[in-house]
Amino acid sequence: MTTSSNAVVFQNVSKVYKTYSTPRDRLMELLSGGRRVRSNETAALRNVSFVLPKGGRLGIVGSNGSGKSTLLKVLAGVLTPTAGTVETSGRISALLELGAGFNGELTGVENIRQYCLLHGMSREEIEIALPKIVAFSELREAVKHPVKTYSSGMAVRLGFSCAVYVKPDILIVDEALSVGDAYFQNKCLQKIKALLDDGTSFIYVTHAADSVRALCTTGLWMDHGLVRMEGSSSEVGAAYQADVFRRMIHSGIEPQPVDENLPTIVDATLASSEVKYNDNRHRLFEQRVSDLRSGSGEAQIVDISIINREGAETDTVSFKERLRVRIFYRVFEKLPPDCGLTLGITDSSGRQLLHFNSLTSDVVLKSRTSSPLDVIEFEFDNLLAPGEYGVIAGIGTFKRNPKQFGQLLTDEIVDYVAGGARFSVEFPSQDVKLDLWGVWCPQCSISQFSVG
Template identity: 40%
Template sequence: MSSDATPSGTARRAAEPAIVIENVSKAFSIFKRPADRLLQMLSMGRGRYYDVFMALTNVSLTVNRGETVGIVGSNGSGKSTLLQVIAGLLQPNGGSVTVHGRPAALLELGAGFNPEFTGRENIYLNAAILGLTQEEIDARFDSIVEFSGLADFIDRAVNTYSSGMYVRLAFSIAVSVDPDILIVDEALAVGDEGFQRKCLARIEAMRDAGATILFVSHAMGMVTQLCDRAVLMDRGEVLIDGEPKEVASNYYRLTHAPGADRERIRTEILDRGHAVEAASAAGGGAKDVESGMDATFVSESRVEHGGNGATIQDPRIETVNGQRVNLLVRGRSYVLRYDVSFEGDCRKVRFATLFKTKTGVEVGGRATQRLADDLPSFTSGDRISVAFEFTCTLMPGTYFANTGVNGLVNGERDSLHRILDALMFQVLPDPDDSLVGIVDLGIIPSIDFDPSPAPGTEA
């Protein structure tokens, strides 16, 4: 592994990638008996007394500077091995890893700690390993201890610490070095919820300041909340690299698949991953900003409920001129439209839609009025088109839309058909850097300047 260390600083945002992984493979020798290890040594390579386990197989991945990337997968999929190779703790059997910047790794619980040393001594030991000088550690010591919340235990040997205390100290040290690249392996799953929230807030602050963050987690909510991208691994391979919500959905598909269906689902995800990769290699793939379409934007987290007398078909977003789009521009007007066919008699039917962020936060939506007396009724065979006109006030990012229909069936109001994450769309980057949040509320700032001197300061 090669490393290109550069000074830390939030103002520096180079164009080159932070981490480049090319065709990395890692094999481990598995000995069935302790005696086999000795026999292997004595054989001088003339015999083989072990099995080979391929933890990584031709893994390629590029993480750009300033990105937050989550790596997910079931136990034994190669996630932790990959992070250890990136951190330089393991050497690959093949391929290469190049790291641009100062990394800090929080991997196995207590890794790098001397259990006989006190917390104070381990701060100096670990921070020195991460590249800080004695003077820099002295200057940051108090803030490390304060963040960890271990002031009362800092002069005790760490072998008396609980697992949560280990994580508190290790994380506090790792983020104190102002790393260009933070690598975290599931360690945040240990410890109390209060400290986990504190760690996530620090990670978000580092991300906003331009740090590159790579972490492993089984918490899909954390992945969709924090990450720009996510990578699903299985059996030492990358199955798909893409939008966090899509990857999370495929993670659930794979990990909850019945044994008989697992191989089929694995192949489907791998094929989808190859298609996304091919599109990306083609220069943004099927994305055509001028036409407003990106063919790779397919909702993989789509879930349908109902089918109770009505069926929603072809949910889409159109311009006011009827052109299908999934790349939207803030400030322009659009129409969310879907067709509904009725297979039974339904009275007082209502239609609805709801926009959500990729983390599932409900931004807003609309339904036909609940108490309106003129709600329509339909009979079997009817087919209609429903339209919701809106002006895009969403901030740049990826969003999803739900669609739904309900009505009176046998005198009772019930959901006729509902599609969660029916469609996926993106609001394109905006040159206006004065806006923050999820939605543009139309806030107009003004500054009143009173040139008159303050009382008592007249010349």
């Protein structure tokens, strides 16, 4: 076991694989008792050491073949190290390989029970966790079918849902499993953040330096089985990203310059009669966000819509298109004074790219108890590069930062939801030149109106 303050101690760990030219060479070496070596040795890990304190967040980056996944397998006990010692404290939950730990002949429900039992949960704990796991995975009737009939995305949904609901002390995630849709990836990342806030120790393997900076506090850069750099997540991420950039340049791939001719910002108005709302949408929305909602509850966000330039709801928008995000909310009790609504746009790694607050435009939430449905709409020019994005939203009170003019600090959270909506930005038409390298934060106009 580790010392009381550490979750993981990895000390001088090496993992060496023996390879043979023919099966005969393997047999001859075995029969000789090792006196005649006929094998070649390949080191996947070479004298790797690090310490993860309890509650720590470690991100491991590196190119393919650098030893990242091998390190996780040794840590999870799937592989035995050739040399060195590994000490851990508490329950480990690891998401390493597609379908790992599942029996393809068993149904999803049967695999959930088996997975939880193997992780030390009592039958009473399993029956409490079971409906939560099924709800989070959103597999619905598919949980009654054998896992061998699942697609790769469905298997990831089941695996991740199990991994986060066994109450792990140490959560290990290999990004190689990011084969699910962008909406579920974002939902998983929000759940991970909730676990981290509760003190769960976290180890995350990825190729994306931005993910390390967003989720982790410390970083480890692996290169050909060796630790090339260890330090803060921002320092390691920046160094790794610079190395990737250098290799891109040497391979002849150059980034495009930033376009300084940004689109003109145009204020938009919208009449309340244009807005339609269906209570069935509220039920579907609540199913998506129920496990990712928090706050005191005086008001609640009940739906989020993405509106395109034609005024129609969509989940796909074009680069440089005028974009509206419409957030429906309902007030149950009198709200605190100066209560505002915030909107965040995240990338597929859960990193928040854009942030807007209605109070910056002097739009304050209406404090009503007769339960009309109110809407706040954020409108801005979409300068996000093509890709998948998620929407997070919150209601709360804020106070101004005395040390930084114009900055608002969260004072009280009334409601917060993640995974409420997603959208993709498509490549522009051929007559539009895509010359964006990175993300710009656009100006935003904010309006408020009631429905019904």
